[in-house]
Amino acid sequence: MNDFLPINKKEMLERGWQDVDFVFVTGDSYVDHPSFGVAILTRLLENKGYRVAVLSQPNWKNDGDFTQFGRPRLAFMVTSGNIDSMVAHYTAAKRLRHDDAYTAGGVAGKRPDRAVIVYSNIIKRIYPDCPVIIGGLEASLRRFAHYDYWDDSIRPSILIDSKADLLTFGMGEKQTVEIAKRLDSGENIADMRDILGTCYICPNNETPYDGVEVPSFDNVVNSKKEYAKSCRIEQDEQDHIRGRLIKQKHGKIMLVQNKPMPPLTQSELDKVYSLPYARAYHPSYEKLGGVPGIKEVEFSITHNRGCFGACNFCSIAFHQGRYVTSRSKKSIIAEAEKLTHMPGFKGYIHDVGGPTANFRKPSCTFQEKHGLCKGKKCLAPKPCKNLSVDHSEYLDILRQVRSLPKVKKVFIRSGIRYDYLLEDKDDTFFKELVEHHVSGQLKVAPEHCSASVLDKMGKPHIEAYIKFSRRYFEYTGEINKEQYLVPYLMSSHPGSTLDDAIELALFLKKNHIRPEQVQDFYPTPGTISTCMFYTELDPYTMESVYVAKSEHDKALQRALLQYFNPKNQRLVEEALRKAKRYDLIGYDNKCLIKPAKPHIQLIKTAEIRTETLIKAKNILCQVRAKENEFITQTSVNNYRYRAYCCFNSSGYLRI
Numbered sequence: 001m002n003d004f005l006p007i008n009k010k011e012m013l014e015r016g017w018q019d020v021d022f023v024f025v026t027g028d029s030y031v032d033h034p035s036f037g038v039a040i041l042t043r044l045l046e047n048k049g050y051r052v053a054v055l056s057q058p059n060w061k062n063d064g065d066f067t068q069f070g071r072p073r074l075a076f077m078v079t080s081g082n083i084d085s086m087v088a089h090y091t092a093a094k095r096l097r098h099d100d101a102y103t104a105g106g107v108a109g110k111r112p113d114r115a116v117i118v119y120s121n122i123i124k125r126i127y128p129d130c131p132v133i134i135g136g137l138e139a140s141l142r143r144f145a146h147y148d149y150w151d152d153s154i155r156p157s158i159l160i161d162s163k164a165d166l167l168t169f170g171m172g173e174k175q176t177v178e179i180a181k182r183l184d185s186g187e188n189i190a191d192m193r194d195i196l197g198t199c200y201i202c203p204n205n206e207t208p209y210d211g212v213e214v215p216s217f218d219n220v221v222n223s224k225k226e227y228a229k230s231c232r233i234e235q236d237e238q239d240h241i242r243g244r245l246i247k248q249k250h251g252k253i254m255l256v257q258n259k260p261m262p263p264l265t266q267s268e269l270d271k272v273y274s275l276p277y278a279r280a281y282h283p284s285y286e287k288l289g290g291v292p293g294i295k296e297v298e299f300s301i302t303h304n305r306g307c308f309g310a311c312n313f314c315s316i317a318f319h320q321g322r323y324v325t326s327r328s329k330k331s332i333i334a335e336a337e338k339l340t341h342m343p344g345f346k347g348y349i350h351d352v353g354g355p356t357a358n359f360r361k362p363s364c365t366f367q368e369k370h371g372l373c374k375g376k377k378c379l380a381p382k383p384c385k386n387l388s389v390d391h392s393e394y395l396d397i398l399r400q401v402r403s404l405p406k407v408k409k410v411f412i413r414s415g416i417r418y419d420y421l422l423e424d425k426d427d428t429f430f431k432e433l434v435e436h437h438v439s440g441q442l443k444v445a446p447e448h449c450s451a452s453v454l455d456k457m458g459k460p461h462i463e464a465y466i467k468f469s470r471r472y473f474e475y476t477g478e479i480n481k482e483q484y485l486v487p488y489l490m491s492s493h494p495g496s497t498l499d500d501a502i503e504l505a506l507f508l509k510k511n512h513i514r515p516e517q518v519q520d521f522y523p524t525p526g527t528i529s530t531c532m533f534y535t536e537l538d539p540y541t542m543e544s545v546y547v548a549k550s551e552h553d554k555a556l557q558r559a560l561l562q563y564f565n566p567k568n569q570r571l572v573e574e575a576l577r578k579a580k581r582y583d584l585i586g587y588d589n590k591c592l593i594k595p596a597k598p599h600i601q602l603i604k605t606a607e608i609r610t611e612t613l614i615k616a617k618n619i620l621c622q623v624r625a626k627e628n629e630f631i632t633q634t635s636v637n638n639y640r641y642r643a644y645c646c647f648n649s650s651g652y653l654r655i
Contacts (some may be wrong), residue, residue, distance in 0.1 A: 003540055022052045025123070026080075027102075028102040031135070036082055047275055079137075079138065084111070213248070232539040240262045312457055324359045356415065363379075365386075379419050430471065446488070448500070504561060505561060559571035
């Protein structure tokens, strides 16, 4: 294993460097592992002969960290890290998180909100003539004018707010190397307007003639229909074969997105994963307890990229792309062998996966020449008739990995597409998956059961999950193992009404599923579902979409998915009454909850003047609830009033 790249001036000087070619600024702690984009790009630049320093989680409240390496010879490269900084900081309910898996010690608050914008602006202020290139997930998903959930408004392209010179979107290896080569040759970054997989800003009068123009920033701010139109075009053109250049006017300047960069070939992907990663966090973090985020990936292998599943709420299709590429068997086996010799290896490889573990090839041969179909999905609502399904190569890889010396077990934790698996007429992979690659429970993602909601999600209908689960437990029974399915479920996704949430609750009850966790829909930038959340329109049909936006409406849907939890009794009852589903409150087996059991609680006798009787009653009525019945009994004797209130079993006053 090679040494880590320098993270401060002292480590730079220890290498005998007086300066560096690139300073790579990241909102994460420095982890030199191929599951971290910063590690891949910095090692790749190092491999090309460049001197690279990593500026990890700089203090943005003063300039000291940003100046310690001096002005890099070629450029600063800026990313928020593996995750959007706003998602890292806030829950779906916009509450501050208490920890950060990508920070040493799991400590929250080590990066600013909108990290890419903050870092880039600081650099441009200190070194105005130094090129700044932004990339990674945060920049990639915000490359156009976009709805920002945390501001609840439309923000311009992050390239404008950051004042950066260039934006790379998608998986950035080829773009990064091309930019580095051209900067090194003396080319001005302002002239780099032809690099695939990048965005740039230019005056309106310098806008390219080709491509397609989406509604302007002003238009999408003032019209949700225009925003929906823009979203659809942006999504449809993200194909490296048939996709077109996209333009979006922002006042007197134009944002230009070049066509996507073609994905890495298998040999190129193999080379990326053969670079000399330390596969660990920087030693300086040891005293802080290490970086929690490495635990899930330390002994895991990424074998593919891209996902033609393309769920509407997922950012992968807009970032990585729908085109699936994979590493060679030789490359994967070599990495697995390397893992067996690492300190701390106990015989378990936690994953051989990727965005979707059981994808190895493009979904069909058609896309090799023509690209992925515009406005269509490969798997939803039903698998395409042209879908090519084959698990044989993936199965062969898993067999070889689990046969390696020192390997006790190989798990698949990154998730599989069960609808794709069902299309395989050969059940060998399915059976071996159940027998060898499940660590007690297999996580899959039906997300919902309502057909209308699943259509808005871009997911298969629930019948596919039912069929899969039956076969899963059949095969599990054949080998006499006690294994479980853990379904991922999502509440309040656009299109999900209260009736839909009740339908899901009934489905869970019928199938004896009690989810421990439920994820509220999180409107992250750049997804089709987020467009629906903001506009309340389906960008592909322009039909109206119901959206639960208030915290209370979301809470009602979330509570229904965990109707069995006594803490949710009040919310579930409210939801059922609101939907007029009184038939689901009772003692019958079909019911979701039992009626609340009232008990009488004596309230302290109070001496109150006659004229204040109404005020006293109001005070009593304000105790925790605003529904049902308020019962009082009074007796008047020298202005004495005895009041009795009916409380339900949860302690809430019934009024």
